[in-house]
Amino acid sequence: MVAQQVWIGAAAGFAGDRPDSSGPLIEALARHDGPRFLIFETLAERTLALAQLDRLADPARGEVPALKRLLWPALAPCAAAGIKIIGNFGGANPFGAAAKIQAWATELGCADLKIAIVSGDDMRDTFAPADFARMEIDGALLSSEPAIISANAYLGADAIAEALDRGADVVVTGRVADPALVLGPLKYSFGWADDDWDRLAAGILAGHLLECGSQVTGGYFADPGVKDVPGMDVLGYPIAEVDPDGVFTITKPAGTGGLVDRRTVTEQILYEIHDPAAYLTPDAILDLTQVELTEVGSDRIRVTGASGRARPETLKATVCFDGGLLAEAEISYAGPNAKSRAALAIETVTKRLAFLHPSLHVRADVIGIVSVFGDTSGSLLSAGIPGVRDGDLRVRFAAETADRAAAECLLDEVEALYCAGPAGGGGVRKRLTPRLRSASCLVDRKRVTPQISLLETA
């Protein structure tokens, strides 16, 4: 039994995260005389489907597009400091990603890094479309058997732990449960048993707090004058210092911006949680209702009280399918009587689309008066646009359709407001985006087999 603490840093909470976050983390982790890891969480639901589309276009692609941007600056410093890297940046092509990482490692002078691949999450070949429809939870999006682009089960921590056990310095995964990126190295380092539910749950909680990167260290938190956060431009990303019994402290590298206190940690504990007594993961069910937070120093919160129950017999899977096109177009009205001109623009476009493409539902927002708080039924706007008469307003139109002609028609009609719309309309922007829809399924874990592969060193 290893008695040392394990330190784990999180350099990315999503694919669009800052590439310079890893520098201070690596410096801090390097000072720890014990097992140390750096994780990258980069795989939101649609990120994987987009990666799958990339791979269909070119079999060498399909990794998370941010892979090079995030990993390049971290690779050589981690190799020098003996920090192992775990990331789900493999996306739809973990083998392709691993090959790229190996090439970069060679270029950066650390060619002897051992790279492992965790695969087996891709379910497209093992299940028929009708199977997915049967396994869907919370809806019936798959009942019409749409064209499935990606279908991936959330794998657990075991395969990551085994990859590390086989000597991996970098573990590249596709879809795994986000907390497994942290639980994997903890299981490997501490040798926690597969049914040590309380410790596994503690590791899952540590992973849950780290998986969104800076959201636990002052990101997604600042509200000037109420919840002030210093140094937002140089936010420190989180480190969990984990004891062998699963108790851990959340902190961040010295000299960085941001904040770790009871408030930042409490907000993140409940982030994307439903029942706090039953957070389902592939490795255990986490109960965080008895969790307690103690400030044990500046920017240091000790987390205790996580408990666990036996893991579920099913795994969650996300299925992405073609969702048609999203058409968006905007135009601005400002100054005296701007609100009425904005309202007239909405009325004009809505009336035109009603006879040009009667089946197209068009959403309208007036940014500056009601947009993100409104909903697609438009009940807030149809009650009359609230707010002041003058302003600096932006009208936004949006519609979703599989009919490209209808989508383009909306964009053209908004552009036509330049000449044929209310006075002083300016700044039209138009965008047509392919849409991906997603559905969640529950799959028998016996039908999903994680695989571990070690890349042969060149």
Place this chain on the structure above:
Amino acid sequence: MTRAVSLYELAHARSGDKGNRLNIAVVCREPRFFEPLRERLTETFVARVFRERRPTAVKRYELPKLHAFNFVLDDVLDGGVNGSLGLDGHGKTLSFLLLSAEIEMPAGLLSLAEEPAPELMSGGSR
């Protein structure tokens, strides 16, 4: 005697999404706000704040050790990030919709609180 204040004066909040389901963690600014908010910040209250979005279910979970509540609202995201026509399909801004709701609180409890900025107070004494 009670006084109407915005929830923003009493708590901070963070929203998260899973598909078409929104969760909002509401964290009391002071531990002593927990009990009075437990009585007043009910599922019915939150459903009323979000009535335009027609939630099919609103569930509240209590976390007394964290002085927090977790609200889960079903089917309020216009289909979620991959389906919504809105600018914020995640519902990330919606924590502030809940925080902007006014809530009647015991005046005595509030007078013990740090002086809130007067312009943020609304309703006045009742």
